[in-house]
Amino acid sequence: MASLPKRIIKRLVSDPVPGITAEPHEDNLRYFQVTIEGPQQSPYENGVFHLELFLPDDYPMEAPKVRFLTKIYHPNIDRLGRICLDVLKTNWSPALQIRTVLLSIQALLASPNPNDPLANDVAEDWIQNEDGAIATAREWTKRYAKPN
């Protein structure tokens, strides 16, 4: 099993995705530090979000574990950075790769879904006062997701 992460890293490096980086940790090749740029024309534009990604022993039969480290105002991401995304849970398939997962997360930033919320207060805000919620998301992005 030890050889598995090595091949995955190679795949990531040889096939990089614009706006997304994933670096394996020196001590633990199953642990990645990830950054995702906020998609253009979304409230997260110009922000750089840090995430952590962990490949469990059962990967790829089990989904990788991903969590936002940067604070973000989003109806499908809660205060602890946990993400409500089908491909990370019931719709995971072993044919999906790290890059597809990260692309899905980027897509989730582009299109928040307040009707299937994880952060209930944010979702409520989003439904009742979308403009205000987007403004808050924009402000949080400016405050917490500063590019280095």
Next chain:
Amino acid sequence: MGNVPGKLDEENAIRSGRSYSTSDTTRRNSASVVTGRAQRASSLVGTILNGRTRSDSLMHGHSSNPYKRKSTKEKERLKEKHAKELVVKFDECVDGGFLAPFGCFGLDKLDYDARVVKGLIVDRKLAPFYLPLDDFDPEWTRKEVVKVVDALPLHAPFEEDTDEYDGVATGSLADDDFDSLIDKTLSRREQRKHRLKIFNARLYKKRIAWQEKENERYLDKKLETRSGGSRAAGLLMSDDLKVALYTHGTECPICFLYFPEPMNKSRCCLQPICSQCFVQIKRAPPHFPHDEEDTDVQDEEKDPNLLVSEPASCPYCATPDFGVTYDAPEERRVGVLAPLPGTFVLSVPSRSELFKDTNSIGRRGSVPADDPTVVKSDTIRPDWQIELNKERMRLARRSANATAIHVSNQLVDPSHQNVSTHTSTSVPRSEFTPTSLSPRDLEQQMIDHAIRLSLAEQKDSKRSRNSNHR
């Protein structure tokens, strides 16, 4: 399943007949080699088939009722037997692959029915477990390919020191009885846990030892062949076979390892998948339908009959009831129920090209799940229905226990008269209809139920104590 060995015997006869008359390698070989090969092949087949028959009868003898609770010893025996089936043996070769997977996976991931899978591989209905390459360079010369394949072990090296079994005393593996290793100062429950831990650590070490023994046999045979031992020749793959296997390989899209063609193909969208990945794809464990997940009701409070387990879906296109088909390469038919792997000759260089072409032309459309050529995820885990039922029963027991505890608590506190609204959620819906009963009736019914349960439990524990004594 019981008829598998019989069917195989029949096919064995048909196949060995055919391989004599049609295989051109046979004609080219001297008569003595042919007889030697035939003998060896039949004894090999005999071992595998006998092994299967034997294990079949063993299985039937002990578990005619799959719902009967097995003793710890029985469970351990079955687990060990399964682990033994996962050892890769060089002389269990089918078309250049093997009957057990290469990778180091925990037994929980390889919990498929090993006898079913071996049977399917021997029947050429599922690709054998080929030894994977980390990488393949199309620039490699014939010599280099042979060298790379020769350097492959039969099985990925096991990690000797795992965190999981660190510090677990395993005693002597030769000694079957390890009761003395269990900490007797612990509670019964803890002792049982301790036993399981020791058993698993011992089994892990045993797996390493068993595989190590096969590796040594393989190495010995290699050395013998190299030093010109004629008796050994033929059992190992010929260089031609190594080249034929690996020069036209492909990458499994799931594990990214490089395998010989042809691969298994998903029945729905015709995507390749190696056998090692295929055997790990299974139904999700029994769970409640997902749309109910958000409600705050505890699992114990739901109707156990609502537990479901959907068939695995295709990892590529999400079509339910995942299955694969496999077109075995006729011109590379060696090993079990076929000529020895060492006799394979690449006669015409264009041969593998030919096979490649027919393979890509012969792409068929998708195949329904019940097609006889399809091997479904459920085919290799035929026990899924039993497992689901067991989980339902377990949950029903747990919820009944919770009810009993709940009722006894109320009996202690007589001020608790109005129970109907409170308990209705914790009772399986099918058993009680609390709204139509007065609180008193309900209470009586629950007490009866609790008594029945405790009696049943007593009987159960008595039985297991008896079987432990034996």
